[in-house]
Amino acid sequence: MEKAYDHLRTESDWYRKWEASGLFTPDVKATGVPFSIILPPPNVTGSLHIGHALTLSLPDIIVRRKKMQGFNVLWLPGVDHAGIATQMMVEKNLKKERNLSKEDLGREKFLQLVWEWKDLSEKKIVAQIKKLGLALDWSRMKFTLSDEMQRVVRKVFVQLYREGKIYQGTYMVNRCPNCKTVLSDLEVEHKEVHGRLTYIRYPLKKDPRRWIVVATTRPETMLGDVAVAVNPKDSRYKKLIGQEVLLPLAGRAIPILGDDDVDKHFASGAVKITPAHDPLDFKIAQKNKLEKIVVIDELACMTGPIPGKYLGLDRFACRREILADLRALDLIEKEEEYVHNIGHCQRCETVVEPNISRQWFLKTADLAHPAIRAVLEKQIVFIPEKWKKVYFNWMENIQDWCISRQLWWGHRIPAYYCQECQEVVVAEENPGRCTKCGGARLVQDEDVLDTWFSSALWPFTTLGWQNDSPDFKTFYPTSIMATAFDIIFFWVARMIMMGIHCAEAVPFREVLINGLIRDDKGQKMSKTKNNAVDPLEIIREYGADALRFTLAIQAAPGMDISLSINRIKGYKTFANKIWNASRYVIMNLRGDEDLRIDVRRISDADKWILQLLNATVEKVNVLFDEYHMYEAADLIYHFIWDEYCDWYLEFSKNDLESPHTRSVLKLTLFRILQLLHPFMPYISEEIYQKIKTDKDFLLQTEFPAFNKDFVFPETFAAVEVLKKVVAETRKTRTENRIEPNKKIPIYLACDSPAEKEQLLKHLRYFDFLARSLKTEIVDDLSVLPKGFRGVSQNWEILLPFASDEDRLRELQRLTGEHDKLGKLIAQMEGKLSNSEFVGKAPAEIIQSFKKNLQEYIEKKAKIGKTIDDLS
RNA sequence: GGGCGAUUAACUCAGCGGCUAGAGUACUACCUUCACACGGUAGGAGUCAGAGGUUCAAAUCCUCUAUCGCCCA
Numbered sequence: 001m002e003k004a005y006d007h008l009r010t011e012s013d014w015y016r017k018w019e020a021s022g023l024f025t026p027d028v029k030a031t032g033v034p035f036s037i038i039l040p041p042p043n044v045t046g047s048l049h050i051g052h053a054l055t056l057s058l059p060d061i062i063v064r065r066k067k068m069q070g071f072n073v074l075w076l077p078g079v080d081h082a083g084i085a086t087q088m089m090v091e092k093n094l095k096k097e098r099n100l101s102k103e104d105l106g107r108e109k110f111l112q113l114v115w116e117w118k119d120l121s122e123k124k125i126v127a128q129i130k131k132l133g134l135a136l137d138w139s140r141m142k143f144t145l146s147d148e149m150q151r152v153v154r155k156v157f158v159q160l161y162r163e164g165k166i167y168q169g170t171y172m173v174n175r176c177p178n179c180k181t182v183l184s185d186l187e188v189e190h191k192e193v194h195g196r197l198t199y200i201r202y203p204l205k206k207d208p209r210r211w212i213v214v215a216t217t218r219p220e221t222m223l224g225d226v227a228v229a230v231n232p233k234d235s236r237y238k239k240l241i242g243q244e245v246l247l248p249l250a251g252r253a254i255p256i257l258g259d260d261d262v263d264k265h266f267a268s269g270a271v272k273i274t275p276a277h278d279p280l281d282f283k284i285a286q287k288n289k290l291e292k293i294v295v296i297d298e299l300a301c302m303t304g305p306i307p308g309k310y311l312g313l314d315r316f317a318c319r320r321e322i323l324a325d326l327r328a329l330d331l332i333e334k335e336e337e338y339v340h341n342i343g344h345c346q347r348c349e350t351v352v353e354p355n356i357s358r359q360w361f362l363k364t365a366d367l368a369h370p371a372i373r374a375v376l377e378k379q380i381v382f383i384p385e386k387w388k389k390v391y392f393n394w395m396e397n398i399q400d401w402c403i404s405r406q407l408w409w410g411h412r413i414p415a416y417y418c419q420e421c422q423e424v425v426v427a428e429e430n431p432g433r434c435t436k437c438g439g440a441r442l443v444q445d446e447d448v449l450d451t452w453f454s455s456a457l458w459p460f461t462t463l464g465w466q467n468d469s470p471d472f473k474t475f476y477p478t479s480i481m482a483t484a485f486d487i488i489f490f491w492v493a494r495m496i497m498m499g500i501h502c503a504e505a506v507p508f509r510e511v512l513i514n515g516l517i518r519d520d521k522g523q524k525m526s527k528t529k530n531n532a533v534d535p536l537e538i539i540r541e542y543g544a545d546a547l548r549f550t551l552a553i554q555a556a557p558g559m560d561i562s563l564s565i566n567r568i569k570g571y572k573t574f575a576n577k578i579w580n581a582s583r584y585v586i587m588n589l590r591g592d593e594d595l596r597i598d599v600r601r602i603s604d605a606d607k608w609i610l611q612l613l614n615a616t617v618e619k620v621n622v623l624f625d626e627y628h629m630y631e632a633a634d635l636i637y638h639f640i641w642d643e644y645c646d647w648y649l650e651f652s653k654n655d656l657e658s659p660h661t662r663s664v665l666k667l668t669l670f671r672i673l674q675l676l677h678p679f680m681p682y683i684s685e686e687i688y689q690k691i692k693t694d695k696d697f698l699l700q701t702e703f704p705a706f707n708k709d710f711v712f713p714e715t716f717a718a719v720e721v722l723k724k725v726v727a728e729t730r731k732t733r734t735e736n737r738i739e740p741n742k743k744i745p746i747y748l749a750c751d752s753p754a755e756k757e758q759l760l761k762h763l764r765y766f767d768f769l770a771r772s773l774k775t776e777i778v779d780d781l782s783v784l785p786k787g788f789r790g791v792s793q794n795w796e797i798l799l800p801f802a803s804d805e806d807r808l809r810e811l812q813r814l815t816g817e818h819d820k821l822g823k824l825i826a827q828m829e830g831k832l833s834n835s836e837f838v839g840k841a842p843a844e845i846i847q848s849f850k851k852n853l854q855e856y857i858e859k860k861a862k863i864g865k866t867i868d869d870l871s
Numbered sequence: 872g873g874g875c876g877a878u879u880a881a882c883u884c885a886g887c888g889g890c891u892a893g894a895g896u897a898c899u900a901c902c903u904u905c906a907c908a909c910g911g912u913a914g915g916a917g918u919c920a921g922a923g924g925u926u927c928a929a930a931u932c933c934u935c936u937a938u939c940g941c942c943c944a
Contacts, residue, residue, distance in 0.1 A: 004909070190944080341944085386875075393874075393943070485942085516941095553895090554884070559876085560940090564883045566896040569909085574895095576909040584906030634885075634894075649906075727913095734913040740902050771904090824891065837927035845889055845928090852890055 005579035007543030010686040015130050023699055024137045028470040032072035036475035038459050040483050043082035044121040045089050048128045051517045053535040057548045058514055058555060059482040060134045061629050064678040068703035074475045075135055076462055078142035079122050083410040083451035084347055090114045107408050114409050133544050133681045142462045144454045152466040153454050154414040154428045156502055161426045165363045172282040173402050175355040176345035177300035181406035182359055185399060186489055188343040188352050197338035199268060201331045202245040205253050212245060213333050215267030220318040223250050223306040224295035227273040229284055232258030234269050248331050259284050276356050300353050360404040367497040368398045374506050382511045383627050394489050403450045410448030417443050456494035459507035481508040515560035545680035546572040552679050553633040575683050581645050582687045585669045588656055593663040599709060605651035606664040607712040608719035612643055613668055617704040636675050654764045666691055671704045718758040724792045729770040732790035732797055743773040747784050747798040755794055789866045791859050811870050814863050821860040828853045
């Protein structure tokens with residue numbers, strides 16, 4: 001084996017071998033308990049970012065352990081067509097590279113271009129995922145816009161239409177003038193904007209010298225005003241209700257009406273009503289049966305029955321014109337700086353325009369109830385649980401979902417309009433003739449479905465619900481959905497609704513929510529901030545194993561992660577440590593080792609490590625079951641480095657002649673590789689191949705479980721004492737500047753005959769680890785030559801002085817420690833003499849306090865005696 | 872406006888009622904000893920944001936304040 005671990009070499013071709021061996025492909029007929037996770041499909045908008053690495057590798061860690069535990073595991077990959085995002089990206093490229101718009105190409109040619117892009121992007125993404133080492137079953141790979149998915153989406157659409165859950169209607173929706181499509185409420189991001197509140201005078205028709213003042217942040221919309229509304233309880237305006245005002249610039253007369261929804265404390269207390277361009281005004285207009293005048297078109301330019309000079313102006317240009325014209329007429333009472341929230345397009349950040357139009361909607365109320373109940377009844381559990389509050393909050397206030405988009409890339413809506421009788425025919429395939437009048441001129445709806453519509457069907461459609469396939473029967477409901485919190489509404493909630501409705505069961509049992517990845521300054525990563533990290537770069541430099549381990553150990557459930565390169569570096573070093581520990585073990589194996597350990601013939605150090613391994617295994621399993629993989633990773637890390645390498649491998653150097661110790665070395669290494677495998681699949685596999693058992697791959701071996709044969713509490717305790725005495729001896733050496741390599745005589749004394757006996761048995765370890773020339777265990781240190789002292793519980797250590805200076809230095813140090821202990825003892829005695837503490841604290845706490853106090857007192861006494869001795 | 876989270880060593884974070892508060896990185900001293908200098912041994916480093924409270928006991932629970940971040944309306 002090489003002296004330094006080379007992650008590039010190790011990580012280069014294991015994946016191909018795993019995949020080729022069919023390890024990742026489950027058999028529906030297998031006997032194991034089914035366990036399934038569907039990969040959250042990455043968007044085919046380009047390549048993966050580091051956030052994906054987290055969301056994808058956490059479930060992989062779970063999946064690999066489950067496989068090793070004998071579950072029949074399906075981990076199914078796929079990618080998402082990501083309608084609006086992908087289309088925009090391709091449009092942008094087309095503009096940049098060929099200076100063409102999608103309209104220049106036409107629908108068919110443009111879509112062909114998007115498909116090409118999709119293939120490229122998918123290829124990149126799949127390569128990235130494989131680099132990460134995910135144990136995905138590629139034979140079942142899915143795409144949200146494949147022919148099969150298109151069929152099933154149409155099937156569901158038609159079903160929901162027939163049930164009356166999908167309907168077409170004319171409502172106020174959000175429109176992005178840049179993306180040229182409507183958006184759902186979720187795709188609108190509200191951001192605080194510094195704007196201006198303009199107070200405008202609307203003259204009364206009866207008496208133009210008097211007026212009512214309305215305030216607005218959007219003066220251009222006044223051209224579409226149909227009324228002025230006041231609160232009927234507002235004494236200032238009560239008597240004006242019923243009168244009319246003359247709408248400035250437009251010159252129309254509009255009524256003043258009373259409506260309870262008007263907040264009389266806001267601005268002037270009177271509001272202009274523009275039903276076609278404001279959601280609240282729309283509501284008030286519906287109530288009062290007011291006309292809706294559209295004055296802003298789909299591209300956010302002025303339109304409709306307005307003075308010609310404004311026609312065709314962009315909404316913001318028009319605003320400037322209107323303000324200038326009002327000012328000229330002295331109709332502006334005042335203007336105020338005003339901070340308010342404005343909706344922006346999630347994709348392009350353009351200010352969205354509320355707009356009335358005819359769209360397709362999904363009625364959500366009936367779907368939401370069972371979805372809420374499923375979580376209430378714990379058929380679905382959120383991890384961490386706090387996210388269910390977020391879920392409930394949204395679901396209880398859910399609005400109907402606008403599902404049509406004016407895009408080309410996506411699932412085309414299966415609705416056909418008869419050109420003869422205007423009938424709307426909704427069908428899975430083009431019916432050819434109008435079902436009402438028999439006319440042959442049918443034109444399909446131009447729009448496509450919101451990307452999230454197909455995503456909502458993902459868990460059951462990927463498993464073949466539409467064909468009642470064996471996969472569906474075996475693996476649905478899936479076990480876990482792992483995702484980031486930012487798509488709980490977009491995706492998780494909708495999957496639950498559609499899963500219950502269509503597939504008649506919840507889509508998954510547990511929702512594992514992970515945080516976002518931030519940079520080491522806590523900033524959200526983004527391309528615009530230029531702090532985004534490419535996972536491939538990290539993998540190249542530090543290894544997929546190091547990246548996976550870093551993500552795992554930092555991923556406390558639901559918490560954001562600040563990704564620090566330093567940490568990744570640290571775990572790359574860890575891989576090297578593992579490599580070298582293995583190198584040591586493998587170099588010393590002689591081929592006669594037996595993994596069935598004969599516990600009667602192994603050394604105490606062997607027993608000690610087996611007991612510790614056992615305890616670690618037990619805890620790791622508990623932590624995994626609680627989804628605390630980050631703690632499991634931490635535990636494994638410290639077991640390997642601080643116990644196995646620092647102590648056990650050193651102990652073993654004295655026992656290499658024993659085949660039993662060599663067997664334990666081999667077994668413990670094997671177990672370590674198994675524990676590590678879910679986190680670090682590559683290095684663990686590479687080393688496993690060198691100590692291979694009857695299984696070809698580590699993933700086929702059984703994940704470690706508690707072993708009742710490896711329980712040796714007394715031996716364990718004795719070795720722990722030995723470690724402490726060694727540590728104290730080393731400390732005494734270093735503090736007193738005794739050369740690390742120099743072998744010196746060491747004297748030990750101990751109050752406990754039992755411990756003394758144990759240590760005598762372990763003297764070969766002690767001599768080796770403490771670099772002792774000759775160790776003597778005596779009854780009374782005071783009869784020996786003067787020396788440096790160390791104290792560890794029942795033990796005293798003496799390292800003879802080389803000079804009188806040594807003596808004085810030692811005296812000074814001891815005095816300091818004596819004082820420190822005195823303070824600590826006083827503190828603890830105070831607690832123990834407090835009757836309330838003694839009365840109320842649990843017995844074992846008091847017991848351990850007393851025990852510690854006793855130790856401190858004894859230690860102090862010993863130091864005191866030594867001080868007298870040396871003085 | 873409603874809600875959620877964070878604030879612990881120089882940096883990035885764990886710990887979430889109980890022994891002298893931990894990790895990785897960085898730092899200091901010494902050491903190329905035959906697994907590993909991507910190493911070893913030892914060390915320094917924190918009034919756990921602030922103020923009150925509950926408790927025998929608080930970084931941990933409660934209240935308030937401050938700062939930062941996020942979500943919903």
